[in-house]
Amino acid sequence: MQCLAIDPGNSQVLYVSTKTPYVVTDRDGVWKSSDGGINWTRSSTGLTDNTVYSVAIDPGNSQVIYAGAGDGVWKSSDGGINWVDSSSGLTDSRVVCLVIDPSKPQTLYAGTSGGVWKSSDGGINWVSSSDGLTDSDVQCLAVDSSSILYAGTKNGLFRLVP
Numbered sequence: 001m002q003c004l005a006i007d008p009g010n011s012q013v014l015y016v017s018t019k020t021p022y023v024v025t026d027r028d029g030v031w032k033s034s035d036g037g038i039n040w041t042r043s044s045t046g047l048t049d050n051t052v053y054s055v056a057i058d059p060g061n062s063q064v065i066y067a068g069a070g071d072g073v074w075k076s077s078d079g080g081i082n083w084v085d086s087s088s089g090l091t092d093s094r095v096v097c098l099v100i101d102p103s104k105p106q107t108l109y110a111g112t113s114g115g116v117w118k119s120s121d122g123g124i125n126w127v128s129s130s131d132g133l134t135d136s137d138v139q140c141l142a143v144d145s146s147s148i149l150y151a152g153t154k155n156g157l158f159r160l161v162p
Helices: none
Strands: 003-006 014-018 029-033 052-057 065-069 072-076 095-100 108-112 115-119 138-143 149-153 156-160
Touching: 003 052, 014 052, 014 065, 029 052, 065 095, 065 108, 072 095, 095 138, 108 138, 115 138
Parallel strands: 052 095
Antiparallel strands: 003 014, 014 029, 052 065, 065 072, 095 108, 108 115, 138 149, 149 156
């Protein structure tokens, strides 16, 4: 398991991203549980790369799910049933972490080995947002209620003010 996301409106709905080390298997991808984790179904229809590292749920609309994969960002508008590529402008395609700004749900950040990428339009377009990073190998991201972005890398923690 790489990442776990819980629906903010229904704690019984969970999404998990999975990635088997070193190989791709039929267990990789996005999985969904609607009963608090008792039963799981694969929710990766449309993904071209099932190497999924992260999952994020739109806090304003829990039917909108984002997946950070080995080939970019994917978006589902129907609770994870179908996925479409949402990587326009993203030149570093291996997305290891995703975070949604809680005060501006249309603003997303993607962490890659090449830095931080930002979308202000719900994942339609992406631009580099790595100003202030001295280590671009981003491993995790967090956004606080003031829209301040924190990026964790292999060599430290960075505070980025968008």
